[in-house]
Amino acid sequence: MKPVTMADVAALANVSKSTVSQYINNRYDYMSEETKRRIEEAIRQLGYKPNYVAKSLKQKQTSTIGVIVANILHTFSTQVIRSIEDVCREARFHAIVCNADDNPQQEKEYIEMLRAKQIDGLIVFPTGGNIDLYQTMVKEQYPLLFVDRFVKDLPVESILLDNEKASELAVDHLVESGYRKIGMLTTSLHSNITPRIERINGYKKALEKHGLPIREEHYKGVDVRQMDQVLAEMFRLPEPPDALIAGNDLTLMEILKFAKKHNLSIPRQVAVIGIDEVSFSGIYHPPLTTIVQPAFEMGKQAAESLLAQIKGSDRERKEIQRFAPKLIIREST
């Protein structure tokens, strides 16, 4: 009873399917006003809706892209997704979003399933664990774009934050404000998640630039669950840091929690600066100085670039685009 197809409207309108098809897709064809009206009438009367699956099969394109993020719960991810969705809507595309949870196996399954579904392109926050798969895709010229994380030796367009710059901004600001024993904490460095590594590197370079010593005991990359302990150790040091850079929002939370628990006054006893903006930075006590990444612009750029790849416009494509972080000075430093 339900599915009314093109054949039905063709029959009712007394024309052939192809005429209907033409009517649907390109009104510019000059078709007699008469048949036009008849077709229109028929489709209205039948409540006909074209079936895009059939169309996709024929045309080999689904107007759908896939977005594979590490975890949609991260603010950064949701902001990027939001922008992607916005530009997709403009282009009449849809986005399938998937959580890989930093699990290469899961990432792999998603990529394969999505490609089997003939998705037109893929934006991924790569786990870094499927080099072969990535490689296959570039070899096949499949529209692909990485966000947030850098994968070495792979010619894939990538939208990244200038992570070293982010740390540098933090260090510069701290130094200008008179701090000299600047520490940095971030989440685990074990996996090959490049932003974390780059941020640590940027931190070290910036210290050097200012002629400050790099002390092993002042920077750590550890699992969130160990942060409390690591922080405790750091502040038991003969020379504890007088300022702390949080490598990301999760870390910032832990630092704040620690400070609260031990009654460390910010910034009097420790200055704190976070990389990644957090919703409450403005209303915290004290208001938090942060380094924000332009998540929305990054998402927009990612989607636009991917769509450009899909449309096959052979525009210049910068392989790597680094976006500039921005320092927002508040009162925690």
Added chain:
Amino acid sequence: MKPVTMADVAALANVSKSTVSQYINNRYDYMSEETKRRIEEAIRQLGYKPNYVAKSLKQKQTSTIGVIVANILHTFSTQVIRSIEDVCREARFHAIVCNADDNPQQEKEYIEMLRAKQIDGLIVFPTGGNIDLYQTMVKEQYPLLFVDRFVKDLPVESILLDNEKASELAVDHLVESGYRKIGMLTTSLHSNITPRIERINGYKKALEKHGLPIREEHYKGVDVRQMDQVLAEMFRLPEPPDALIAGNDLTLMEILKFAKKHNLSIPRQVAVIGIDEVSFSGIYHPPLTTIVQPAFEMGKQAAESLLAQIKGSDRERKEIQRFAPKLIIREST
């Protein structure tokens, strides 16, 4: 060069397409070990990947659902989406997520596009502005499920918070703690966004229950941009509230901002309780008492119910499921 189809593997394996198809879908058929191996070999050698679009066209199901949220940037939405995505993965489904931005027109376009794409079902945070469309879908028995917002007189399975209960919990707690002039603020009540209305209703009922007066000047539903002013007026009252319920997270932020700006001490001068959990509730000064909604469970339930609808299991379906909010007492009350 690229697309290797079933015909190709059939040719290479020296069998017919249907044999390959059978091999792919149901190994249980007893097929000679020999041909099995040959097929396997062929598909490996050719790197054959089945085309789901073709399959979908034939089978009339895409293993894809649509999720239309008001705004993915809300924590609640992202948590719900996260759960949905999780159960979809289990079921080998995919989720297309769309932002309707509380715009009925946009919602409509999405619904139509997604249905044209033969999506198997839809989870929507309804704007409430497309009653006809919703109605059509129920008439067609199209798998559909609403989340967060209630739409009157429509037999659609809905996953909602017990919003009145949320306010009641807040009021009860406040009363127990000795507050008597309890105010409530929330975002605009103009549109038919039911949670806000229900929360206000719950607030009034709870006041009545405790024999407390309902004062017009103590509760407001206004746009975020006007909150600062409204709050100012409230605290200029001869009898300002001694406790404030924030109808959602956005409102909570505004209240906190206001308190900070005017040096209102929480809870000494005003107690504050928020409906909706916020990331910083535990580390704020003071830690914030909140009413949390079980977003993950709600998302999980939504996805499971929708998939059940899709599978056509004629299980009992409660039309409306209200989830219980939970009070987390911290120190802002």
Added chain:
DNA sequence: CTGTTAGCGCATTCAG
């Protein structure tokens, strides 16, 4: 300007 003819890639009878 409109109809005929062929598929897209796969699944499904139905014979052999």
Added chain:
DNA sequence: CTGAATGCGCTAACAG
């Protein structure tokens, strides 16, 4: 146990 035939709903030449 395997293959030939048919069609899902739509588009795309190519004729008329």
